[in-house]
Amino acid sequence: MLQEEFFACPTKCCSVYTQVVIFDSLPNLIYVHSSSSSSVPAPFPHLDGLGPSVVRVATDAAPRWIIPASRARSRNLEGRPGRRVLHGVLLRSQGVLRVVLLLHCIGAIRVSVFRPFYKMKLLVLVLALSAVYAEEIPPSCDKPVYCDSKLLHAVQLSGIFEDSKTFVDLELKNDANTTLAAFDDLLNKTNNNPTKPQIEEFVDEHFSSVGELDNWTPPDYNAHPAFLAGIRDERFRDFGKAVNDIWPILGRKVKSIVFEQPDRFSLIPVHNGFIIPGGRFTELYYWDTYWIIEGLLVSGMHETVKGVIKNLLELVKIVGHVPNGSRWYYKERSQPPLLSAMMSLYIRATNDIKFLKENIEVLEEELEYWLDTQLITFNICDRAYTLLRYNAPSAGPRPESYYEDYTNAQNFDTKERQQEFYTDLKSAAESGWDFSTRWFINKDGNNNGTFLTLRASKIIPVDLNAIFANALKKVAHFQALLHNRRKGAHWAYLAKQWRNTIKEVLWNNEDGIWYDWDLENKRHRKFFYPSNVAPLWMGAVDKEFVKMNAPRILDWLVKSKGLDYPGGIPTSLIQSGEQWDFPNAWPPLVSLVVNALEALETKESVQKARKVAQTWLRACLKGFSTNKQMFEKYDVVQPGKIGGGGEYNVQTGFGWSNGVVLEFLAKYGRVVTSQDSADLSVIPANLSNNTSA
Numbered sequence: 001m002l003q004e005e006f007f008a009c010p011t012k013c014c015s016v017y018t019q020v021v022i023f024d025s026l027p028n029l030i031y032v033h034s035s036s037s038s039s040v041p042a043p044f045p046h047l048d049g050l051g052p053s054v055v056r057v058a059t060d061a062a063p064r065w066i067i068p069a070s071r072a073r074s075r076n077l078e079g080r081p082g083r084r085v086l087h088g089v090l091l092r093s094q095g096v097l098r099v100v101l102l103l104h105c106i107g108a109i110r111v112s113v114f115r116p117f118y119k120m121k122l123l124v125l126v127l128a129l130s131a132v133y134a135e136e137i138p139p140s141c142d143k144p145v146y147c148d149s150k151l152l153h154a155v156q157l158s159g160i161f162e163d164s165k166t167f168v169d170l171e172l173k174n175d176a177n178t179t180l181a182a183f184d185d186l187l188n189k190t191n192n193n194p195t196k197p198q199i200e201e202f203v204d205e206h207f208s209s210v211g212e213l214d215n216w217t218p219p220d221y222n223a224h225p226a227f228l229a230g231i232r233d234e235r236f237r238d239f240g241k242a243v244n245d246i247w248p249i250l251g252r253k254v255k256s257i258v259f260e261q262p263d264r265f266s267l268i269p270v271h272n273g274f275i276i277p278g279g280r281f282t283e284l285y286y287w288d289t290y291w292i293i294e295g296l297l298v299s300g301m302h303e304t305v306k307g308v309i310k311n312l313l314e315l316v317k318i319v320g321h322v323p324n325g326s327r328w329y330y331k332e333r334s335q336p337p338l339l340s341a342m343m344s345l346y347i348r349a350t351n352d353i354k355f356l357k358e359n360i361e362v363l364e365e366e367l368e369y370w371l372d373t374q375l376i377t378f379n380i381c382d383r384a385y386t387l388l389r390y391n392a393p394s395a396g397p398r399p400e401s402y403y404e405d406y407t408n409a410q411n412f413d414t415k416e417r418q419q420e421f422y423t424d425l426k427s428a429a430e431s432g433w434d435f436s437t438r439w440f441i442n443k444d445g446n447n448n449g450t451f452l453t454l455r456a457s458k459i460i461p462v463d464l465n466a467i468f469a470n471a472l473k474k475v476a477h478f479q480a481l482l483h484n485r486r487k488g489a490h491w492a493y494l495a496k497q498w499r500n501t502i503k504e505v506l507w508n509n510e511d512g513i514w515y516d517w518d519l520e521n522k523r524h525r526k527f528f529y530p531s532n533v534a535p536l537w538m539g540a541v542d543k544e545f546v547k548m549n550a551p552r553i554l555d556w557l558v559k560s561k562g563l564d565y566p567g568g569i570p571t572s573l574i575q576s577g578e579q580w581d582f583p584n585a586w587p588p589l590v591s592l593v594v595n596a597l598e599a600l601e602t603k604e605s606v607q608k609a610r611k612v613a614q615t616w617l618r619a620c621l622k623g624f625s626t627n628k629q630m631f632e633k634y635d636v637v638q639p640g641k642i643g644g645g646g647e648y649n650v651q652t653g654f655g656w657s658n659g660v661v662l663e664f665l666a667k668y669g670r671v672v673t674s675q676d677s678a679d680l681s682v683i684p685a686n687l688s689n690n691t692s693a
């Protein structure tokens with residue numbers, strides 16, 4: 001098979017990347033580009049009439065991502081707006097393959113193979129490509145008002161909005177060009193220096209917040225779902241009902257105006273209703289949706305889950321991947337790739353194989369996106385390994401946190417360092433952990449630096465690779481279910497590779513735990529984070545291995561002190577002031593640890609899982625009883641106290657918090673109690689909802 005033979009280089013040239021592109025309109029022309037940099041080559045452009053038929057990236061250590069043109073061609077990338085889909089290698093024949101192999105192995109830089117007939121065209125092409133490679137990285141999105149303009153810069157630095165996200169969520173009253181031209185006029189009139197009131201007036205005149213979304217009550221919402229009957233403790237039962245009642249408050253549907261006039265909005269319209277996290281987060285979020293779906297399934301809302309998954313699939317079709325959230329300004333970054341895991345939850349609950357069949361290729365496309373864009377090959381002791389990392393390069397500050405990013409970036413002297421910082425901020429946001437000491441690498445290689453030492457793209461994360469290994473396994477399983485044995489075998493093979501590499505690179509046999517890998521200092525980051533046990537949660541580790549190491553893993557967790565807090569599992573043990581650090585507990589991470597403990601399958605670990613779940617339920621109930629609200633994060637030191645830190649105020653709602661409460665109530669409802677004395681005669685003050693999104 002072609003892909004198996006590829007890149008058996010005699011020398012260790014593992015960080016050489018090769019791009020080969022074949023153009024539909026120039027069938028015998030092959031453009032090859034190799035680079036010895038440690039990062040993936042610059043994006044490949046869309047040239048008029050010269051749409052590359054297939055695009056992929058390869059390193060000699062990652063031969064498996066190379067696919068024969070025949071198969072790759074079935075993915076039509078024509079017209080795809082995603083920048084990162086368009087990297088790549090394309091192989092058209094065995095002969096070409098060998099030439100590419102040779103060029104790659106001798107480290108050839110910018111080599112072209114062509115028939116004389118195409119020489120002139122190729123010359124033009126190579127010149128065009130050279131110009132593109134020298135180009136800057138792309139803006140956050142292609143809508144200048146929201147992502148890359150003097151207007152954005154001026155408004156976000158003017159301080160007229162307390163929260164930077166407010167401005168980029170506004171809608172335009174007129175079209176974008178008219179608005180930008182009007183702002184240029186204002187700049188001309190004010191010698192490029194409009195005052196704050198002038199900017200405020202401009203925004204009032206040109207923007208509004210009439211609304212892109214309708215409130216939406218999911219049609220399958222049921223105020224008395226069956227799971228409540230399985231909860232023994234009355235307070236918890238009332239709590240479960242109250243949390244279930246929040247779904248309609250968080251339900252949204254995109255208004256038809258956004259489909260009709262998309263240029264006036266930063267929202268990416270999707271066709272089905274969905275559940276928002278809440279508060280300032282009024283759009284669909286990628287990884288939040290995993291725990292929201294867990295909760296919706298407990299509430300028996302299968303149709304809603306199907307619609308939400310359809311939305312995510314729709315986003316893959318529009319953008320080329322699932323963006324961080326359904327806003328154009330999130331386009332250049334994703335979030336932990338849990339789409340296949342969500343599909344798996346849904347299929348397990350419904351056995352809706354028809355839906356799976358209709359969408360399996362989109363799931364594959366998502367995996368290929370990650371393989372195409374986020375792979376990194378690195379050496380440890382002369383051996384090359386390939387895994388994923390978070391990496392989200394795009395120009396400038398995050399539009400929704402423009403003021404914060406821009407002012408922080410002024411600590412760096414050069415434009416290059418500032419841009420590197422922006423990329424690391426966005427890469428950290430892609431992880432969902434924005435921000436955390438988990439991504440800090442100080443001079444000594446430790447995590448107790450400052451926010452400015454953020455190096456997310458230089459770290460191989462345990463959770464990302466565990467989630468990906470799981471996604472590969474799931475898609476392999478789906479293909480097998482659909483009787484596509486060849487495809488199933490392909491993904492199963494990759495899944496196994498991933499599990500092996502996780503073990504070889506991220507497992508620390510001395511300590512008996514998984515750690516993130518620091519690419520810069522070439523060592524494990526030996527710190528406590530709930531993500532340390534993500535391979536258990538995601539089933540990214542062989543059963544035998546778990547059995548053999550379960551006591552040691554549990555021992556590490558116990559000794560870490562991470563399980564000792566009365567208000568949940570801390571995100572880290574360092575109080576940095578960032579929101580993904582001590583003393584905050586985040587519902588998805590508490591769920592991760594509980595599921596990991598369960599997966600250890602020892603008596604002690606299962607008891608601990610139950611205990612952590614009960615502690616969490618009690619803390620959330622306490623917070624809810626006091627505030628009549630659910631929050632996105634809580635404080636581990638004082639049960640039920642609202643979490644804090646970071647760059648925005650703590651938000652209410654809250655999608656994943658509700659999902660995890662329902663997950664735990666459904667799983668442990670028969671055994672958990674809301675208080676030690678289990679005095680069930682004490683019914684708490686009315687748990688009625690006073691919850692707003």
Ligand SMILES: OC[C@H]1O[C@H](O[C@H]2O[C@H](CO)[C@@H](O)[C@H](O)[C@H]2O)[C@H](O)[C@@H](O)[C@@H]1O
Binds near residue numbers: 285
């Ligand atoms: O606006 C700042 C950041 O806000 C989001 O991050 C946080 O909320 C998300 C929604 O609940 C959640 O997915 C993420 O884990 C949180 O840290 C957003 O996702 C970031 O990209 C954004 O910069």
